[in-house]
Amino acid sequence: xxxxxxxxxxxxxxxxxxxxxxxxxxxxxxxxxxxxxxxxxxxxxxxxxxxxxxxxxxxxxxxxxxxxxxxxxxxxxxxxxxxxxxxxxxxxxxxxxxxxxxxxxxxxxxxxxx
Amino acid sequence: xxxxxxxxxxxxxxxxxxxxxxxxxxxxxxxxxxxxxxxxxxxxxxxxxxxxxxxxxxxxxxxxxxxxxxxxxxxxxxxxxxxxxxxxxxxxxxxxxxxxxxxxxxxxxxxxxx
Numbered sequence: 001x002x003x004x005x006x007x008x009x010x011x012x013x014x015x016x017x018x019x020x021x022x023x024x025x026x027x028x029x030x031x032x033x034x035x036x037x038x039x040x041x042x043x044x045x046x047x048x049x050x051x052x053x054x055x056x057x058x059x060x061x062x063x064x065x066x067x068x069x070x071x072x073x074x075x076x077x078x079x080x081x082x083x084x085x086x087x088x089x090x091x092x093x094x095x096x097x098x099x100x101x102x103x104x105x106x107x108x109x110x111x112x113x114x
Numbered sequence: 115x116x117x118x119x120x121x122x123x124x125x126x127x128x129x130x131x132x133x134x135x136x137x138x139x140x141x142x143x144x145x146x147x148x149x150x151x152x153x154x155x156x157x158x159x160x161x162x163x164x165x166x167x168x169x170x171x172x173x174x175x176x177x178x179x180x181x182x183x184x185x186x187x188x189x190x191x192x193x194x195x196x197x198x199x200x201x202x203x204x205x206x207x208x209x210x211x212x213x214x215x216x217x218x219x220x221x222x223x224x225x226x227x228x
Contacts, residue, residue, distance in 0.1 A: 032215060043204065043219040044157070089157060093215070100145050100208060101170045102217060106156035 002027040004092050006105025013080050014113050021108045023090035024072040030092040033066060033073045034102070039086045047088075048075070080112045116140065118207050118220035126226045132193040135223045139186050139207030146188040147217065148180060151202040160203075163188050164210065195227045 003026040013019050025033075034049035050057045050064045050073065057064050061080075066073040077084055087109050091102040119138040127133050139146050147170075148160040159172040163182035180190040186207075192199055202224050206217035 034216070036219075043221050045219070046216050049216065091157075100147065100162055100164075100210070100215060100217075101159050101172070102147070102149075102157075102206075103159065104149075104157040 002030055002092055002094075002101075002103040004090060004103050004105045006090050006108060008108060009106065010109045010111070012111045012113065015080060015082060017080055019075075019077045019080050019084070019110055019112075021075045021088055021090070021110070022072060023074070023092075023105050024070075025092040025103075026071065027092070027094070028068075028071065029094045032093050033064070034091050035062075035064060035075050036089045036091065036104075037086045038089065038107075044089060077110075080110075082112050082114050085110060085112045118205060118218050120203075120205055120220035120223050122223060123221065124224045124226075126228060127195050129195055129197060129227055131195050132191060133195060133225060134189055134191045135203055135205075135225075137188045137190075137205035137207075137220055139188070139205075140218055143207035143209055143218070144186050145208045145210050146182060146186060147206045147208075148188070148190050149204045149206065150174070151204055151222070152200075157204065160190065192225075197227050200225060200227045 006023045031052035036044035037047045038044040063076045087107045090105045093102045121136045145164045147162040149157045162170040166182045177193045182188045202222045204222045206219045208217045
């Protein structure tokens with residue numbers, strides 16, 4: 001089955017700096033890669049996703065890159081703000097066919113210091 | 115429209131008991147997945163239901179089971195509870211369009227086994 005590794009497990013940055021979180025996956029059939037943000041005591045919420053036919057996607061201060069050959073994808077947050085502090089999860093799935101199972105990385109606790 | 119609703123929000127059970135958790139998906143979403151979230155293991159996939167059928171199952175013992183009703187609402191049951199079953203149980207609903215597979219999470223049910 002799919003295995004997703006996520007690094008680092010904790011990341012502390014100064015406000016205004018950039019943050020990068022990296023994930024690798026094992027199943028070459030995976031074609032959908034979402035990123036979720038989970039604030040303390042709240043539900044995970046999708047912040048950005050990318051499909052395997054795209055190499056990069058941006059949404060304001062966040063971007064995701066995908067390297068299918070190397071089977072890794074990364075989340076980039078620029079100009080970080082204290083409200084970006086949360087746990088971030090990457091995930092992978094084969095969204096085609098009948099498989100809607102998301103395999104998650106173990107999460108990255110991002111702390112943005114004012 | 116209403117989001118994913120999980121009930122109850124909190125539960126305290128004794129070892130050996132059984133428990134049933136409920137999840138009402140977003141209207142129109144026919145796929146419901148369940149995840150166990152623990153501090154050490156992150157989000158782990160339990161199972162996924164679509165049209166009252168279990169399509170995918172994670173690596174959990176048979177004590178964990180679920181079902182889905184004709185209105186897409188889903189329940190999961192854990193029998194013979196163990197201390198290690200203490201966790202946040204999250205359900206997520208999604209559409210079944212392969213190009214629109216965002217999973218929307220509920221607030222979760224916090225289960226404590228004593």
